Amino acid sequence: MSRAETTATGPDDREQDRTEAAADTAAPAVRAPKAVWSLGLFRSELITVFRRWRTLALLAVLAGVPLLVGIAVRIETGNGGSLGGGRDNGNGPAFIEQVSNNGLFLTFASLAATLPFFLPMAIGVVAGDSVAGEASAGTLRYLLVAPAGRTRLLLVKYGSVLTFCLAATLVVTASALATGFALFPVGEVTLLSGTDISLSEGLLRALLIAVLVAASLVGIAALGLFVSTLTDSGISAMAATVGLLITVQIVDNIPQLHAFQPYLFPHYWLSFADILRDPVGWDGIAKNLGLQALYAAVFGSAAWARFTSRDVTA
Amino acid sequence: MGEPDTGAARPADEAVIETRGLAKQYRGTLAVDGIDLRVPRGSVFGFLGPNGSGKTTTIRMLMGLIEPTAGSARVLGRPMPRSSRTVLPRVGALIEGPALYGFLSGRDNLLRYDAADPTADPRTRSARVAAALDRVGLTAAAAKKAKAYSLGMKQRLGLASALLQPRELLVLDEPTNGLDPQGMREIRSLVRELAADGTTVFLSSHLLDEIEQVCTHAAVMARGRLITQGPVADLSAGARGRLAVTTPDPAEATRVLAAHGVSELTAVGPKVTGELPADPPDLADLNAALVAAGVRVRAFGLERATLEDAFVALTGEGFDVAG
Secondary structure (H helix, E strand, C coil): CHHHHHHHHHHHHHHHHHHHHHHHHHHHHHHHHHCCHHHHHHHHHHHHHHCCHHHHHHHHHHHHHHHHHHHHHHHHHHCCCCCCCCCCCCCCCCHHHHCCCCCCHHHHHHHHHHCCCHHHHHHHHHHHHHHHHHHHHCHHHHHHHCCCCHHHHHHHHHHHHHHHHHHHHHHHHHHHHHHHHHHCCCCCEECCCCCEECHHHHHHHHHHHHHHHHHHCHHHHHHHHHHHHHCCCHHHHHHHHHHHHHHHHHHCCCHHHCCCHHHCCCCCHHHHHHHHCCCCCHHHHHHHHHHHHHHHHHHHHHHHHHHHHCCCCC | CCCCCHHHHCCCCCEEEEEEEEEEEECCEEEEEEECCEEECCCEEEEECCCCCCHHHHHHHHCCCCCCCEEEEEECCEEECCCHHHHHHHEEEECCCCCCCCCCEHHHHHHHHHHHCCCCCHHHHHHHHHHHHHHCCCHHHCCCEHHHCCHHHHHHHHHHHHCCCCCCEEEEECCCCCCCHHHHHHHHHHHHHHHHCCCEEEEEECCHHHHHHHCCEEEEEECCEEEEEEEHHHHHCCCCCEEEEECCCHHHHHHHHHHCCCEEEEEECCEEEEECCCCCCCHHHHHHHHHHCCCCCCEEEEECCCHHHHHHHHHCCCCCCCC
8 A cells, every 4th residue: 555655655755865965964963972872773773673583584485485495305306307498487597406505505496486576575674673663662752862863773673784784694694505415415615617616615605695685685685774764664565575575576577678687686686696606797686786786776765754754653 | 649759969940841832733623732741850740630620632643643733742841742752762652552463472562662772782682672571560571462461460561661771751541451459559659769869750540639649749631631730739739738637526526627717617417527717726736625525536637638529629520531
C-alpha cells in the first residue's frame, strides 16, 4: 500500500533534496566535533536490533541456506556421479557444479543463491522496520524528546541497517565455509578463467566477495529506510520494501524493459563473480558500487528530508 | 493547593513555557486554536481538558514533535522546535502514555533512552538508571522484560525515563493513567517532592481532583481553545466558597443567616447553604448566633468551591463531555 506513496512522494522529496543536500554538506562541519556522541546511541541501536527475536530468526534462516544447499549437493553426489550440468539458470555463474570438487565454492554458490532474494528480503525487513517500527511502538517520540536529534537518529538507524547487511552476509559466508569444509574436499581453487590459486588466496577472495555482496545491499537498505520514514506502521513499511524488491527483480528480468535495467539496484548484483577471474574484472563491480552509492545518496537524502520535516504523531 | 510556592526565590515573571497564538491544523480541523499559554517557573501546572481538547497536540508542539501551523512556543526561554537540542535534555517528558521495547528489560529500556540523549554522561549512566528505577519503585522488577509489565509498571518506567537526569521541567501527560489508587498517591507525592526540589511540573490530566490536589496553577482547554489559566486558588475561588450548615431546623437557620448578611440561601433537606458577604463575619460568631437562636447545629463550615464547579461555570458543560 505504501508503494503508491513511495512513488507519489518520491519525486517531490528528491526535488526538495537537491536544495537540502546543499545544506547537508555544510552541516557536517557543525556536527563533526560531536561524532563521539553518536557512538552510545549507535551501540544501543545495534543491541536493540540484534537482541530482537526477529533479527535472530532472519539470521538463522540465512545460515540455513548454505547448510541446505551443502547437504543437497552432498546427497546428490553421494549417490555416485557428479552433479550433472542440468542446472542452468542463465543468471550468474553456476558455482554449484563445482561444490563437490571444492567446498569453498559452496560460499560462492550460497552468496549467489541468497543475494537475489533472501538477503535483500532480510534487509528490507530490518530497514523497513527501522523508523516505522519505532513509530508504531511509540518509542520514536521518546527517542526524539530524549533528544536523539532527527538527523542523528536517522544516521544511527542507517548505520545499524548497514551493519546488519554486513552481519547477514557474513553469516551466510561463515555458514557456507563451515558446511563446505565439513562436507567436501577443499583445495586449490580453479577460477572461472581457468587458472588455479591457492586455498588461502581463495579464502581471501571469498571474504572480498562477502564484503562486495554486503555493499550490494546498500541501495535497498537506503530504499527501505526511506519507505520506513513514510509510514507509522512497521509492518506496511516492511511489506512495501519487500514488495518493491520483488517488483524491481521482475522488471530486471523483462527483456523489453532493458532500457531501465541499468538503473535498477539489483542489476549488477552478480558482478561479484568477476572476483573469481584472472585478471579480476572490475568493470561490473565498479558499476554496481556506483549504483549502490547513487541509491544511498538519493533515498538517504529523501529519507532525511522526510524524517526531519515530518510530524511525529504516533 | 497548600503547596509552598517554590518559585518565590526566582524571578517571578520568568515563564518556563510560553506560547503565542500557538495553533495546529490537521486536514482542515483546528486541533489547537491559537493558545497563549504561560507556565511560571516553579509551579505545578495543571493542564486540564476533556479528551480531544488539544492537550496532547499542544504538548507535542512544545516538545518539538510536531510543527505548529501558526504561532510560536518557547520552552525554558528558547524557541521550539528550533532549540530542541539544547532545551530537551533539561526536560523530562511522559507523552500519551509510556512506550517501551517489550523485548528489553526495564533497565535496558532506560539505558536505551539515556543513550539517546547526547548530553547524558555514559560513565554515570548505570548509576542514574538505577536511581531512577529506585525512585519509581521498580528496582525489584528492573530485570524483567518490559512486555511482562503491568500498565502501572509501564507507567512507572515511563516516569523513570523522565527522571534519568535532574530536569528543570517535567511534562507529564496523564501520568496516573492505569495506576491503582496507591500508585496514584505515590505519583502525587513524587510530583510534590520534585516540585519542592524546584522542578516545574506541567501535568496534563482530565482528572480534576488530581489537579486540585497537587497543582499550584492550572489552565483549562476545551475544543482546542484555552479557556482560562492562572493560580488554582483564583480559578476555583471565583467565589470564596459557600457556607454550609446542617441542621434539623433549616427554616430558622435560614432566617438567622439572612439576618447576618448571608445571601443566596438555599435549603435542601437539613442542609442550608449560602454565600458569605463580601466582608465576612467571624464564623464562630455566626455559629454562636445560630445556637443562641435555638438552631440545633449538626455541622457547620465552609464548602470550598471545587475546580469542577469552576470548570462547569467556565464551559457550561459537564467535564466528561468530549470537545
